Amino acid sequence: MLGPDANKIFTTLLKLEEPWFVENVEATPERVDIYLSTRAKALVECPVCGKRCKVHDRVQRTWRDSDVRDAECFITAKIPRCECPKCGVKQIAVPWARENISFTESFERRAMSLMQRMPLTKAAEFMHVGTWVLEGILRYHVQRSLDRMDLSNVRNILLDETSCKRGHRYITVIADADTKGIIFMTEGKGSDSLRSFSDWLIAHNGDPSRIKLVSCDFSRSFLSGINEHLPRADIVYDRFHLVKMVNDALDKIRSKNQMNGSRHKWMRFKLMKNGKDLSDDDKRKIFDIKNDNSVLGLAYEMKESLIQLYDYPDISAASEHVKQWLSWVDSKGEAPMKAVGRTVSRHFHRILNWYIHKMSNGFLEGLNGMIQTTKRIGRGYPNTQNFMTMIFFRHGRLDI
Ligand SMILES: [Zn+2]
Numbered sequence: 001m002l003g004p005d006a007n008k009i010f011t012t013l014l015k016l017e018e019p020w021f022v023e024n025v026e027a028t029p030e031r032v033d034i035y036l037s038t039r040a041k042a043l044v045e046c047p048v049c050g051k052r053c054k055v056h057d058r059v060q061r062t063w064r065d066s067d068v069r070d071a072e073c074f075i076t077a078k079i080p081r082c083e084c085p086k087c088g089v090k091q092i093a094v095p096w097a098r099e100n101i102s103f104t105e106s107f108e109r110r111a112m113s114l115m116q117r118m119p120l121t122k123a124a125e126f127m128h129v130g131t132w133v134l135e136g137i138l139r140y141h142v143q144r145s146l147d148r149m150d151l152s153n154v155r156n157i158l159l160d161e162t163s164c165k166r167g168h169r170y171i172t173v174i175a176d177a178d179t180k181g182i183i184f185m186t187e188g189k190g191s192d193s194l195r196s197f198s199d200w201l202i203a204h205n206g207d208p209s210r211i212k213l214v215s216c217d218f219s220r221s222f223l224s225g226i227n228e229h230l231p232r233a234d235i236v237y238d239r240f241h242l243v244k245m246v247n248d249a250l251d252k253i254r255s256k257n258q259m260n261g262s263r264h265k266w267m268r269f270k271l272m273k274n275g276k277d278l279s280d281d282d283k284r285k286i287f288d289i290k291n292d293n294s295v296l297g298l299a300y301e302m303k304e305s306l307i308q309l310y311d312y313p314d315i316s317a318a319s320e321h322v323k324q325w326l327s328w329v330d331s332k333g334e335a336p337m338k339a340v341g342r343t344v345s346r347h348f349h350r351i352l353n354w355y356i357h358k359m360s361n362g363f364l365e366g367l368n369g370m371i372q373t374t375k376r377i378g379r380g381y382p383n384t385q386n387f388m389t390m391i392f393f394r395h396g397r398l399d400i
Pocket residue numbers: 046047048049050051084085086087088
């Protein structure tokens with residue numbers, strides 16, 4: 001027992017108001033216990049109707065509070081149950097914690113702020129609790145702000161999928177292209193995910209028929225999902241996915257046509273880079289590769305030429321370029337390049353829509369990188385729901 005002065009100090013620190021008061025404080029360097037009660041004869045508010053009533057009896061409960069220096073801190077209180085003539089016997093609400101949780105609001109605030117700045121395991125270490133405790137707190141706050149999320153202004157979206165575990169479990173991620181905040185995630189991919197998104201929009205004051213633009217990859221199931229569930233949306237096929245597709249084709253051709261094997265393998269990432277970004281030295285090496293392997297050289301030229309489609313001043317020049325590229329690939333391309341040609345031809349207008357809307361998934365691709373890092377560190381996130389909660393928390397621009 002530390003005496004009346006300590007009680008006063010903790011009354012101030014806890015911002016306690018009548019009828020609550022600090023009855024006692026016990027402290028060691030490792031642990032502080034604060035005991036609270038209400039004044040004996042004070043009336044208390046019924047949590048249902050707000051009427052001030054007599055105390056019927058008291059129940060004792062303990063909460064974990066923020067640490068005091070290095071000591072773990074606990075609050076134990078005798079909570080009055082009021083005797084309301086209208087509502088019966090009810091336990092009153094306490095001002096330092098939300099209902100049915102054994103941590104104080106101060107503890108939750110500190111935990112949330114740490115999780116914003118550091119990995120979960122580190123934050124748990126600082127707070128002296130298991131990660132599952134912090135995950136529970138995070139889930140509550142993220143869910144609460146998701147429930148309040150207002151999507152009435154969403155018009156343009158970025159759509160992508162990412163794998164959250166080893167063994168191909170997919171998550172569909174949708175961001176608002178204008179605010180760059182993630183607004184939706186669901187397990188799975190394709191058309192079903194778009195139906196869930198449409199329901200989600202409606203539940204959050206949005207309107208699927210007001211979505212004007214979607215930037216996404218070339219997946220057929222996305223295409224049919226968009227047509228079905230976002231009926232007025234136009235599509236811009238994402239340039240990052242186009243570049244990836246043509247690079248994958250180039251890589252197939254490279255691995256099938258390795259004459260000077262090890263050197264080509266070593267050059268693999270250089271071959272996939274945009275030629276404009278190469279050093280003079282790398283340009284020379286690629287020039288040599290083209291000289292001693294005409295098949296690979298030609299595929300490389302085709303790749304470089306296709307990605308130039310984004311360098312034109314206007315859409316008509318770009319579409320002329322793509323048409324020429326298509327006939328070149330059709331007559332001279334290897335099978336993987338011809339397959340790219342077929343996709344490009346099928347989605348010609350949606351690819352060139354980039355010139356009208358200048359929209360791309362760059363933001364989501366960056367995010368994907370971070371997601372993959374999180375996954376590697378965590379050796380695959382054990383729980384998809386917690387994984388999505390963390391992504392919403394870090395990239396959802398939520399009002400938490
Ligand atoms: Zn009442």
